[in-house]
Amino acid sequence: MTPHRRAPRFRPVRTITTAALALALAASAGCGTAPPPDARAAGPGGSAVPAPDRAELEARARAVQTVPEHVWVTEATGFALARQSVGAVGGDGFGSAYTSPDGSRIQLSVERRPHAVADCTDTSAYPAGQKPPAICERDGEQWYSATEAGHAYAREKGGLVVTVSGTRQEVDRATLRAAALAAHRADDRELDEVLPPAAPAPGQRPVERGDLPPVGDGAPNNDVGASG
Structure with a gap:
C-alpha cells in the first residue's frame, strides 16, 4: 500500500498594489533628491560658501556712506x-543701476524721505518750475508716475522711499513694474554681492593681478599670440 503523501503547503505571496508601489517609489526618489539644508549657499563647485561676516558688511556699507538697512536689490528679465553704479544717495540713502546688453538702464534708489513724498499727486515735492508728471496713478501699494521722457514706481517702506525708474524709450511699464515689485531689502548674502569689497587694511598688499608684467610701467601684457 502506497503511503499517503501530504500535499505541500504553499506560502501565500504578498502582493503590492500599484498605488502602494507608486508611493514607495516616490518616497525613495524623494530621499535621493532632497536638496541639502543650505543649498542656496552652495558655490559653483558645490562647496558651501561661508556666510559673510556682519561686521564686515556694515563696514563696507559705511564706506559708501550708507547703512545695510538701506541697501535694496531688485531683478528684471534681461x-x-x-x-x-552702487553708491550713496542723499544723506545715507542707496542707489544702483541695472543694465541690459543693449545699454538700457533701470535705476533703483532708496532714501530716507518725508512721509508721503512717494505720492506723485503732492505737487509741493517738485521744485519750482518743474512740471508735475503727466501720469500719476496708484498701482497697488505703489505710485506710478510718468513724464514725456521717463517714468517711475515709488513706494514707502519703514520711513524710506524706494523708487525704481527708467526712460520710457528704454524700459516699458511692464518691465519697470516687475522690477518695482521685486525690489526688497538685501539680505547678508545679497549685501556681500552688491557692496564694493572692503579696502585693504593699512600695510596690507593689494591683490596681485596675474596679467601684469614684473617690469616696466605695470601695464597689462596684451601681446598678440601666434594665432593673430
Missing part, C-alpha cells in the same frame, strides 16, 4: 546689476 537686466543685471552694474556694480560700479
Whole structure:
C-alpha cells in the first residue's frame, strides 16, 4: 500500500498594489533628491560658501556712506546689476543701476524721505518750475508716475522711499513694474554681492593681478599670440 503523501503547503505571496508601489517609489526618489539644508549657499563647485561676516558688511556699507538697512536689490528679465553704479544717495540713502546688453538702464534708489513724498499727486515735492508728471496713478501699494521722457514706481517702506525708474524709450511699464515689485531689502548674502569689497587694511598688499608684467610701467601684457 502506497503511503499517503501530504500535499505541500504553499506560502501565500504578498502582493503590492500599484498605488502602494507608486508611493514607495516616490518616497525613495524623494530621499535621493532632497536638496541639502543650505543649498542656496552652495558655490559653483558645490562647496558651501561661508556666510559673510556682519561686521564686515556694515563696514563696507559705511564706506559708501550708507547703512545695510538701506541697501535694496531688485531683478528684471534681461537686466543685471552694474556694480560700479552702487553708491550713496542723499544723506545715507542707496542707489544702483541695472543694465541690459543693449545699454538700457533701470535705476533703483532708496532714501530716507518725508512721509508721503512717494505720492506723485503732492505737487509741493517738485521744485519750482518743474512740471508735475503727466501720469500719476496708484498701482497697488505703489505710485506710478510718468513724464514725456521717463517714468517711475515709488513706494514707502519703514520711513524710506524706494523708487525704481527708467526712460520710457528704454524700459516699458511692464518691465519697470516687475522690477518695482521685486525690489526688497538685501539680505547678508545679497549685501556681500552688491557692496564694493572692503579696502585693504593699512600695510596690507593689494591683490596681485596675474596679467601684469614684473617690469616696466605695470601695464597689462596684451601681446598678440601666434594665432593673430
